[in-house]
Amino acid sequence: MSKSKESAVQTLEDQLRRLQEIASLLDAGDLPLEEQLRLYEEGITLANTCRDYLTSAELRIQNLAGGNVSSAT
Amino acid sequence: MEEAVSVSDLTKAIRLLLEEGIGDVVVEGEITNYKHHSSGHRYFTLKDEDASIQCVMWKSRNINFIPEDGMRVLIFGRLSVYPPQGRYQIDCTTMRPFGLGDLHVALEQLKKKLLALGWFDEARKRPLPTLPMRIGVITSPTGAALHDIISTIRRRLPVVEIVFRPALVQGDGSAEDIAKAIAEVNRVGADVLIVGRGGGSIEDLWSFNTEIVAEAIVMSDIPVVSAVGHETDWTIADGVADRRAATPTAAAEMVTPFTTESLLQTIAHHEALMLQRMSTRVARVQEIVTEFRDGTTARRLTERVHLRAQRVDELTSRMARGAVQHVAMLRRQVEHVAALCATLHPLAPLRRGYAIVERNGHILSTTDKLIQGESVQVRRHNEIATVTVNTREDTRANLNE
Numbered sequence: 001m002s003k004s005k006e007s008a009v010q011t012l013e014d015q016l017r018r019l020q021e022i023a024s025l026l027d028a029g030d031l032p033l034e035e036q037l038r039l040y041e042e043g044i045t046l047a048n049t050c051r052d053y054l055t056s057a058e059l060r061i062q063n064l065a066g067g068n069v070s071s072a073t
Numbered sequence: 074m075e076e077a078v079s080v081s082d083l084t085k086a087i088r089l090l091l092e093e094g095i096g097d098v099v100v101e102g103e104i105t106n107y108k109h110h111s112s113g114h115r116y117f118t119l120k121d122e123d124a125s126i127q128c129v130m131w132k133s134r135n136i137n138f139i140p141e142d143g144m145r146v147l148i149f150g151r152l153s154v155y156p157p158q159g160r161y162q163i164d165c166t167t168m169r170p171f172g173l174g175d176l177h178v179a180l181e182q183l184k185k186k187l188l189a190l191g192w193f194d195e196a197r198k199r200p201l202p203t204l205p206m207r208i209g210v211i212t213s214p215t216g217a218a219l220h221d222i223i224s225t226i227r228r229r230l231p232v233v234e235i236v237f238r239p240a241l242v243q244g245d246g247s248a249e250d251i252a253k254a255i256a257e258v259n260r261v262g263a264d265v266l267i268v269g270r271g272g273g274s275i276e277d278l279w280s281f282n283t284e285i286v287a288e289a290i291v292m293s294d295i296p297v298v299s300a301v302g303h304e305t306d307w308t309i310a311d312g313v314a315d316r317r318a319a320t321p322t323a324a325a326e327m328v329t330p331f332t333t334e335s336l337l338q339t340i341a342h343h344e345a346l347m348l349q350r351m352s353t354r355v356a357r358v359q360e361i362v363t364e365f366r367d368g369t370t371a372r373r374l375t376e377r378v379h380l381r382a383q384r385v386d387e388l389t390s391r392m393a394r395g396a397v398q399h400v401a402m403l404r405r406q407v408e409h410v411a412a413l414c415a416t417l418h419p420l421a422p423l424r425r426g427y428a429i430v431e432r433n434g435h436i437l438s439t440t441d442k443l444i445q446g447e448s449v450q451v452r453r454h455n456e457i458a459t460v461t462v463n464t465r466e467d468t469r470a471n472l473n474e
Contacts, residue, residue, distance in 0.1 A: 012206065013203075016340070019343050022347065023347055026351065027346055033354065036354055040350075044347065047343060050340055053232065057232035059227040059231040059233065061237055062235065063237050064254075064257060065238065
């Protein structure tokens with residue numbers, strides 16, 4: 001388990017929350033064009049990041065007793 | 074005159090008579106004057122309506138319930154005499170509650186105690202996290218429960234990590250091991266914790282009916298889902314856990330309320346919404362840009378924008394119907410629209426030779442008018458110029474405002 005993956009794990013929920021926030025902001029409208037563009041780009045990037053993460057991740061199993069649990073899977 | 078005998082000799086004779094003559098006994102009666110001495114030995118009287126008899130149960134004899142005054146029990150033991158007090162008594166080896174099994178009695182007793190402590194109170198229980206990233210699992214490494222939990226989580230939300238602590242789930246030392254495992258997972262850290270095992274007899278499930286396991290669950294900083302046995306098996310662990318699942322599979326479902334599928338659907342929904350709002354805005358900016366050019370190009374671009382906006386509308390309403398099987402296809406379509414949208418970025422026309430007029434860094438909109446003599450910036454694809462407006466005149470009515 002790499003460090004970067006760990007931090008991605010911790011922020012998936014935050015990223016999804018931010019994505020929802022951006023979608024609501026854009027939906028409400030009334031933003032200056034520059035701000036809207038910036039949010040839009042951030043939102044699309046977030047959506048792609050979350051989707052990639054969700055679809056690429058394999059279930060990981062940490063066995064506190066050591067060894068693997070292949071017999072059970 | 075008959076020959077006198079000593080008290081000791083007489084007692085010895087009585088003792089021989091009783092211990093050899095009666096010996097092993099099984100007696101049914103009601104406990105009274107029960108005393109659990111600090112030495113660990115237990116002293117009590119067994120009685121019925123007409124008689125009573127002293128009983129002793131040494132510390133070394135194990136019983137798994139707590140005898141109480143008034144309890145009807147079956148005593149297994151041996152009749153013996155205690156010479157110093159000239160008393161006969163039963164040396165008990167085992168004791169069973171009369172009627173009910175001893176485990177049932179112990180369960181009822183512990184239930185009563187924990188109820189008084191408030192450990193079953195719903196108000197004490199914590200909500201489970203909605204998107205756990207580390208799921209603790211404590212169960213037997215060889216049982217079906219582990220397999221059910223892992224395969225369910227893998228199917229629903231494979232992005233998570235399972236922190237597995239194998240534990241003894243029945244037999245000697247299992248309660249202690251489960252309690253230790255709960256503390257261990259708390260040290261390592263997890264967002265939620267499943268503790269359980271498959272079905273079995275009351276003896277098999279016994280470790281989940283112990284105070285030590287109940288206490289470990291109550292002390293856990295991590296919310297605990299219990300999954301012990303089948304629907305019909307209720308254990309103390311189920312009572313004190315934050316949530317009770319009927320089966321290990323149900324526990325795995327409970328800790329993953331959101332699945333990969335549902336999350337992807339939500340993301341696609343947000344994406345479609347953002348695209349729709351952005352395209353509407355882009356269309357407005359597009360109108361500004363086309364003010365400077367001939368109507369043919371403008372009309373074609375506008376048509377493309379409208380076409381795309383309509384497709385986004387379609388996508389949005391189809392998603393609203395929540396057709397799960399369409400998610401993958403919708404995603405491809407949304408990505409296609411995203412690519413289209415990128416080509417309609419307001420600055421994209423600059424690559425094709427268009428220019429944008431800005432005043433103090435803000436794009437002039439359709440309704441903004443140039444002022445004779447002012448300085449404005451003309452932004453082209455790879456250059457920007459500050460120009461002075463020599464002359465200006467209205468060329469057509471502003472239809473938009």
